[in-house]
Amino acid sequence: xxEPRVHRGWGIMHKxxxxxxxxxxxxxxxxxxxxxxxxxxxxxxxxxxxxxRVNTNRGDPYWDDFRLPLYLDVEINSHMEPAARxxxxxxNDIQLTHEQVDVIETYxxxxxxxxxxxx
Numbered sequence: 001x002x003e004p005r006v007h008r009g010w011g012i013m014h015k016x017x018x019x020x021x022x023x024x025x026x027x028x029x030x031x032x033x034x035x036x037x038x039x040x041x042x043x044x045x046x047x048x049x050x051x052x053r054v055n056t057n058r059g060d061p062y063w064d065d066f067r068l069p070l071y072l073d074v075e076i077n078s079h080m081e082p083a084a085r086x087x088x089x090x091x092n093d094i095q096l097t098h099e100q101v102d103v104i105e106t107y108x109x110x111x112x113x114x115x116x117x118x119x
Contacts, residue, residue, distance in 0.1 A: 005022065006027060007052060016032055018032075030112070050065050051064055051094055051096070064092070073088060
């Protein structure tokens with residue numbers, strides 16, 4: 001996808017964010033706080049993947065930040081069967097299934113491999 005489906009103004013408002021495209025369910029943005037105008041309050045300057053859920057029942061779509069590579073994010077429900085396990089983002093607003101993680105990682109490997117670093 002060449003244009004973000006939601007939050008089109010992020011690229012203009014936040015120079016440290018780059019739109020990467022998207023999957024069927026998510027728009028993907030790369031956020032590198034090292035190049036931001038001011039560091040975040042918690043001092044975390046790691047690069048993040050901002051995942052925006054496109055189809056929601058709310059007027060304002062959900063979004064959340066995930067560490068790259070994605071396996072660094074916290075797994076919730078780890079004691080449950082694999083289908084119930086999720087990776088939670090920084091704010092816990094979006095929880096990705098492992099299938100969604102696979103789709104996102106495949107997309108990034110194909111279209112934005114530089115965000116994955118040495119992987």
